[in-house]
Amino acid sequence: MDVYQGSVAALVPFLVAERGYGYAAASGVVLAASLLSSVVQPLFGVLADRRPMPWLIPLATAAAGLGVALVGLDAGYWATVAAVALSGLGVAAYHPAAARLVRTVGGSGHGPMGWFALGGNIGFACAPLLVVGALSVPGPAGWWLLALPAALGVFLGRPPRSARPAAGPGSGGRDESAPTPSSSASPSPSPAPAPALEDRRAFLRLSLVVIVRSVVFIGLSTFIALYVRERGGSETAGAVALFALFAGSAGGTLLGGRLATRWGRVTTVHRAYAAAGPAIAGILFLPLPLVYVCAALAAAALYVPFSLQVTLGQDYLPTRMGTASGVTLGLTVSVGGLTGPLIGAAAEASSLHTALLALAVLPLAAWALARRLPEPA
Template sequence: MRPPLPLPSRLRTAAFSAGHSCVDVYQGAVAALVPFLVSERSYGYAAASGIVLAASLLSSVVQPLFGALTDRWPMPWLIPLATAAAGLGVALVGLDAGYAATLAAVALSGLGVAAYHPAAARLVRTVGGPGHGAMSWFALGGNIGFACAPLLVVGALALPGPAGWWLLAAPAALGVFLNRPPSAKRSAADGAASGPAPAASRRPRDDWRAFLRLSLVVVVRSVVFTGLSTFIALYVRERGGGETAGAVALFALFAGSAGGTLLGGRLAARWGRVTTVHRAYAAVVPAVAGILFLPLPLVYVCSALAATALYVPFSLQVTLGQDYLPTRMGTASGVTLGLTVSVGGLASPLIGAAADAASLRTALLPLAVLPLLAWALARRLPEPAEPDPAEPALTAARG
């Protein structure tokens, strides 16, 4: 059984988890600003959606590029810099210097988010060692930040004048402090304390075939979760539940995602990552079917269960990707945290078009079947060998 992480490593993991919240709040903040931009600046729906698209594409699609850069040149200083850019971009939206300037400000925030994730996930794995608990806490921090974004936006914009806009930058200021990278000397000491180093070790080769299969699994997961989070409130309202009932279903979905993120690390310690991942996708199928066919009160329960099952694999897929590409951990983090996740957003218009042509329930039916594809793909994933405990120290020393 792996010994617990030393106290300094646990404290750094907690700090990075909180710092992740401070960054991901800006992923949710851009979408939460849309009603304000439409009502106060007379932006049309197309213009407002263009702003959200710019932020989401930059924050997701560009992540593998930053991951490749951090693999080639470890840049721990990029983490606090990216945190500052994410907050500054959203704050600059308040200048109201025209649509182009607003688009540029949101793009700056998106670039900050994109630059942060691969470098931070790589460093969390370095500080947290070869286990899965550190990545689970890191992922949970991001979920919390994203969920709190609407509350932050509503509270900040209730203040008169520019004060509210600069208040939106407050999480970034805190995040810069929390996301300070440890020194190479301290990271090496933490890594050495995580376990004894053997006399000699070889890093395994990159397994691109397994990584591509894993990427397909992450794409399927993204399509299912994004489709549910986009349309579940509308679906509940369509079934006669009203706006409050739709909001409750969406809250249940987000609450389940937070629980699943922590549960994944615990289940992986018992079953192994690959077994946990494919069992989780098998559990998604009845949960999504329950959302579509069970009576309304049970929809809330099924929403929480579906999100829990979809988020159990979330952090495990990040560490699996890193272990499949041990010499390109930044690239693996950028793909599993960014590029493949963005595909879910691209699939949402297709679900909407199918709902317009038939019905919303018919359009959502594939979301109950797609997890079977993820289950089949995940069953064929190899369980990578555990990373050498000495590797985090060596990686940090090179950074």
């Protein structure tokens, strides 16, 4: 699924070079994928809390792949925006239900959510290679190749037969052979468990942390390939930089669970943000070959907190895990896309290097906010 989130960013250099989009217009395409997701993903989280929808995961996967493939029609700028918005809608529908399922099945440990996030990071990392490889095929065929991962995802994500409710014999689907409760034979009811407490203030602070992280990572993923090309790199060099960024995110996700076991989630989160600022500064000020290394390090630092923030949000709102997942994975993550056109406009007004300087400072704000988060019991 996340290969399609990464594909939108990987398409930016192509849209600039082949279709003549400016920085602001190209970042507007990324915004289209993020904006719809940011609005509707929490709604899908609420629905996931209220009723199981196993059919939603394959349907969402199909929408994400179809949207990216339709960009190849080149029917004009607004048609491109509509296509990536469809892809963003698919991403929005997928994540809350999938994250809630992972936490319900995998329990409270860091491992299951970490592996779930790792799968998404691998998809991000493969996206630039997929886009470059698919678009090297001339004509519409190359664009439809981009839909192949979605077809595989639909096949793997289809609900099993056991997930479909079967009607038992008798009226209304009730199994008449099942024993009926008897007042004389039934045991005395066990005391109800105490309701879990919510920490809305901590959840709000965590949401602000994730917003800052989103602005930084989406800004980097949108513009790093163009930045490398501005510094004399080729189109392939830009794709390699984007691949390094996404590959570093996979390593950070794996590292996050290990560090959380040693330090605790909150300490791991704020230490990771403290490390992200210098790595981003290295992208902007070190020689070009070292940009790849710094891109991987910056992404690792930004993704160490990723799965930890999802489980923290679920623990702050334990009775609404789908809603918490929709916010931490959707609304706050996608808000970063809203700042893309602002960075693009600043780049056109001055330079891309100057516009990206703020991204090296923002992790300090995330660090300051994260230090005040409580560690759930």
